[in-house]
Structures are given as structure tokens and as C-alpha cells.
Amino acid sequence: GTLLVLNGPNLNLLGSREPGIYGSATLADIEALCSNSAAELGFTARCVQSNHEGVLLDEIHQAREQAVGIVINAGAYTHTSVALRDALAAVNLPAVEVHISNVHAREEFRHRSYLSPVVSAVIVGAGINGYRLAIAQLAELLKD
Numbered sequence: 001g002t003l004l005v006l007n008g009p010n011l012n013l014l015g016s017r018e019p020g021i022y023g024s025a026t027l028a029d030i031e032a033l034c035s036n037s038a039a040e041l042g043f044t045a046r047c048v049q050s051n052h053e054g055v056l057l058d059e060i061h062q063a064r065e066q067a068v069g070i071v072i073n074a075g076a077y078t079h080t081s082v083a084l085r086d087a088l089a090a091v092n093l094p095a096v097e098v099h100i101s102n103v104h105a106r107e108e109f110r111h112r113s114y115l116s117p118v119v120s121a122v123i124v125g126a127g128i129n130g131y132r133l134a135i136a137q138l139a140e141l142l143k144d
């Protein structure tokens with residue numbers, strides 16, 4: 001099966017963006033890590049990054065027919081987007097929310113996630129390893 005790995009706004013800048021907070025890994029590094037982690041567990045990763053909320057919504061909708069689970073780092077949309085929350089709630093797929101940084105140790109406005117109530121698990125502050133943990137958790141949930 002396919003796991004949709006969605007990265008939201010500004011995550012294309014990883015590597016050069018606030019490295020003290022997000023580390024030196026690039027989006028390409030994350031996508032390679034996700035592809036490898038998924039393959040080890042018998043899945044295929046479909047990795048998509050977009051700075052556009054509507055593109056992220058369209059991907060979640062498509063996942064209904066094309067994927068078996070979702071890993072999502074929605075970036076700042078985490079803290080603003082009722083639409084992404086509604087999309088995740090609408091599709092009947094297990095989803096895991098990831099944040100590279102520990103959002104709870106940062107500004108107050110990052111403490112609230114609109115997505116957390118509608119996902120199965122949340123992984124924050126584990127750096128890019130969070131994506132591997134998320135994929136492992138989805139594989140566990142999808143075991144028959």
C-alpha cells in the first residue's frame with residue numbers, strides 16, 4: 001500500500017531555514033528517509049510538499065482512493081487550518097501528525113493544533129526521525 005507523506009508550507013526550505021530549530025536536514029533527506037522507512041515495512045511512500053493549502057487538501061482527498069495512511073507535517077497550517085482538519089476527518093484513513101521541533105517549547109501560538117484531535121498519533125520534537133516513527137506507527141496500525 002501507499003503512505004501519503006505530506007509536508008506543508010516552508011518545509012521546502014529545510015536545511016537553510018532556522019537550522020538551530022529545525023536542523024540541517026533538507027526536505028530531500030526527509031523524503032529519502034520516508035521512502036526507505038516505508039519500503040522496509042513493505043509500503044510505498046508518496047511524498048508531496050506544497051506551500052498551498054488547497055494542494056494539501058486535494059492530496060488528502062485523493063488519498064481516499066490511493067493511500068492506506070497519511071503522515072502530515074502541515075507546518076504553520078497546523079495552527080490555522082480548519083480546512084485541513086476537516087479533510088483529515090473526512091477521509092477514513094489513519095493519520096499521524098509530525099513536527100520536527102518541539103512546538104510545546106516554543107511560542108504559545110504553536111501550542112494549539114487544529115489537526116491533533118482528528119489524527120491517531122502526534123510526534124513532536126524528535127527531529128526528522130519523527131517521520132520514521134510516524135511510518136512505523138502507521139505500519140503497526142495497518143497490521144491485520
Ligand code: DQA
Nearest residue numbers: 010073075076099100101110
Ligand atoms: C513545524 C512547527 C510549526 O509550528 C512551524 O510553523 C513549521 C514547522 C515543525 O515541523 O516543527 O513550519 O511544523
